[in-house]
Amino acid sequence: MHGSPHIVSDVMTRTVVALGRGATFKEIVKTMQQWRVSAMPVVEDGTRVVGIVSEADLLPKEEFRDGDPDRRTQLRRLADLMKAGAVTAEELMTVPAVTVAQDATLAQAARLMALKKVKRLPVVDDAGVLRGIVSRADLLRVFLRDDEEIAAEVRDEVVAGLFPAPPEPIRVEVHEGVVRLTGRIDDTSLVPVAARLVRAVEGVVDVDCALAGPRRRPDLDPDLPDADTPVPPSHAGETT
Template sequence: MKKWTIRDVMTTDAVAVPEDASYRTVVDLLAERRISAVPVLDPTERVVGVVSEADLLYKVEFAGTAAEHRRFPNRRRPEREKGEGRTARELMSAPAVTTGPDTPLPAAARLMAEKGVKRLPVVADDGTLVGIVSRADVLKVHLRPDPELRRDIEDEVLRRTLWLEPYEVQVEVDSGVVTLRGNLDRRTLAELTVRMVGAVPGVVAVHDHLSFDLDDAELARSRWGRSHPFSTTDPST
């Protein structure tokens, strides 16, 4: 089964600016490309920071507040310094939050959520820029067509991984929501099937209508209770 990574969804024609790019150059680039942030590169083409719309807005926020700055020089100093910045080096947020092209999509989504960023520069092992991935790019996996999802589930999960026959599990997919029906010999196999189908990239939810003949999970717990040295179960009962 294909494991989707950043490489599968990232934009490879990423734009960036050098550290000495002017404020106006950055503003014009964001407007022209309709993007909300741009990576900043050092002379060796490595990503050293990111300038976002939020960074640029400090110049608007603090315009005309020189007198207040003199009275309260330490109030919001980092933001004020960005408001006075003229180059990408002075405006950028650093260090940049980046990811690699082989990062799994769930890991990238968690990173974006934890850091509160909308896009990530994608860098090679040497730190050079190879692409950009946005929240919208990460969500592309959920745009996979239902027939494609069904093929992945039936061929990669049920047949090749779990070795199930076609008649044992019936698969329906509607807008990424998977419904499983059928009868399997063991409860643990049924639960494993649901977990593995839920992990297929693009699956939104799994409706489990599988039945089973043997509750081997309960049987295992019962045997553990009778045989474990710390069990309080009376073997004679």
């Protein structure tokens, strides 16, 4: 969608492997191996996301398999010890599930992943129904956009809007996702605005904003004072 921000539904994987609350420990491990995933959403009624089971939720069973932890470990890692004894998805899952809306922007999804320190997010609609899953790799796909496509969007959506009649044509060059703007504009206070808007275009890696102000007009008569120079008072008619 040229000129429109990409949203999660544009890049998410729509085929999602999900678990029911009653899925057993071995079922979960087998499914993860079969589908080569490290985490899966847990749903109820076949659609609504209620939790997430990840490899981290499964590992305590192996970690604490061959011995009882000391008292300090028991107090410090009570949640992990409970998972070590779990046998179903309902007992293993992390709740509440961290999900993202299908109409969220890619930037919003990326911030949520970083904040929650997760590698993937179940994608849900307004009713909490599972619609897909988005991973870190999915979010990075925007950087595969063609340089020419990025340049066209910058010209149409940023340059044309901010600088409809520049003193000189503004040139937009894109190489490996790095955008360079050159040319002259009437109002140089708009340079940081232009840089910010360009950086917000999907797929832009960096911005080199080399826009300059209008050229200074040479004085038509060098003997005349500049317009900003005060003119001395006239002494005509004075007598000495």
